[in-house]
Amino acid sequence: MATAIQIKELLKTHSDGNDQRFYAVAMQVAAAEAKKGNKKLAQDIRDLVDRARIQKSNTTVGKVLHVATPRGEAADLLEAIHDNRKLSDLVLNKSLSERVSRILGEQHNLSRIKANGLKPRQRLLFTGPPGCGKTFTASALANELGVPLFVIRLDALITRYLGESLSKLRVIFDAINNSKAVYLFDEFDSVGYSREFENDVGEMRRILNGFLMNIEKLNSESIVISATNYGEKLDKALYRRFDDLIEFSLPNDEEIWKTFLQLLKGFQTSKLSQNKIVQAARGLSYAEITRACEEAIKDMIIHDKKKINSTMLLNAVTERRLFSNH
Numbered sequence: 001m002a003t004a005i006q007i008k009e010l011l012k013t014h015s016d017g018n019d020q021r022f023y024a025v026a027m028q029v030a031a032a033e034a035k036k037g038n039k040k041l042a043q044d045i046r047d048l049v050d051r052a053r054i055q056k057s058n059t060t061v062g063k064v065l066h067v068a069t070p071r072g073e074a075a076d077l078l079e080a081i082h083d084n085r086k087l088s089d090l091v092l093n094k095s096l097s098e099r100v101s102r103i104l105g106e107q108h109n110l111s112r113i114k115a116n117g118l119k120p121r122q123r124l125l126f127t128g129p130p131g132c133g134k135t136f137t138a139s140a141l142a143n144e145l146g147v148p149l150f151v152i153r154l155d156a157l158i159t160r161y162l163g164e165s166l167s168k169l170r171v172i173f174d175a176i177n178n179s180k181a182v183y184l185f186d187e188f189d190s191v192g193y194s195r196e197f198e199n200d201v202g203e204m205r206r207i208l209n210g211f212l213m214n215i216e217k218l219n220s221e222s223i224v225i226s227a228t229n230y231g232e233k234l235d236k237a238l239y240r241r242f243d244d245l246i247e248f249s250l251p252n253d254e255e256i257w258k259t260f261l262q263l264l265k266g267f268q269t270s271k272l273s274q275n276k277i278v279q280a281a282r283g284l285s286y287a288e289i290t291r292a293c294e295e296a297i298k299d300m301i302i303h304d305k306k307k308i309n310s311t312m313l314l315n316a317v318t319e320r321r322l323f324s325n326h
Contacts, residue, residue: 019052023049024073024163024164025164026048027045027046027167030043030045030046030049031163074171076153079150079151079153080150081150083139084143085136085140086140086143086144087100087141089262090136090137091255091286099244099246100140100246103124103141103223103244104141120243121243121244122223123241124223124224124225125225125228125244127234127248128247128249129229130229131285132249132286132287135151135186138225141223147181149184150184152184156168157169157172158207165206166206169207169214170214173218176220176222177220177222178220180221180222181222181223182225183222184227185226185227188227188234189228189229215241215242216241231247250284251285251286251289253278257278259286259290260272260277260281260289260293263294264297264308267297267308268306270307270309270310276310277310277313277317280317280318288321288324289320292313295316296312296315299315299316300312
């Protein structure tokens with residue numbers, strides 16, 4: 001039966017009106033009973049929780065969660081990211097730019113696409129090295145569509161209590177289905193790793209299965225993006241659940257130079273040595289190049305210079321490379 005601590009927590013959450021936490025504790029009780037062999041009791045508790053969820057959702061039909069301020073447990077799981085960047089601020093290769101533009105085009109023509117019995121791309125998988133524009137692109141998509149960007153806090157989602165992580169995952173997908181926004185599962189490899197890994201943990205497997213089930217039943221106009229630096233580690237079952245796979249990479253020479261020009265726009269520069277700067281920056285990510293430009297701008301300000309020169313940029317790039325190699 002439920003422990004004294006669980007009973008106390010049930011009473012507290014009921015008194016506070018925290019339905020999602022109440023359901024989570026109830027699911028913990030069900031899991032504990034199932035482990036003891038009381039399978040019928042465990043199933044009865046789960047059925048009661050599911051019935052309560054349905055009744056609660058029926059009483060809130062027509063109500064939409066305020067997209068800018070998640071309430072209740074959702075507020076602990078979703079972090080709003082405020083950023084003004086647009087797609088025009090991105091430096092993408094032609095193929096990547098066309099695919100991102102295609103996603104936007106489908107979102108801008110939702111009604112026409114649905115009228116023809118089709119579904120837009122809205123379940124996206126971003127893969128690629130750190131600092132290559134995955135989060136930046138998610139933010140730009142949200143701004144272009146005029147909706148918020150929410151990053152799922154995996155540290156709050158994954159807990160050591162049996163069944164609680166799944167309950168929190170339901171809270172997240174309830175928000176996704178009720179509030180149109182862009183939702184980003186960053187560092188998704190921590191959840192979506194291959195189920196064949198030797199260090200597999202039962203709770204993590206349940207979270208992955210829960211994610212697969214919820215993403216399959218997605219019923220909203222929200223965009224769900226899962227981003228990972230380690231696409232090769234993901235469970236292969238994940239790939240067919242997504243509408244599009246977008247692979248990011250380190251910038252080539254042309255993209256490196258375009259990035260410098262984009263970031264230094266609005267600042268005066270002396271005649272810059274393109275070849276030396278590009279050569280020095282090869283192998284760095286967009287994020288590292290951004291930091292290098294910021295350091296060069298600060299160097300100009302600190303030393304009361306009127307223009308940014310090649311030496312400032314080369315010194316900043318060298319510092320970033322040393323930092324990234326540690």
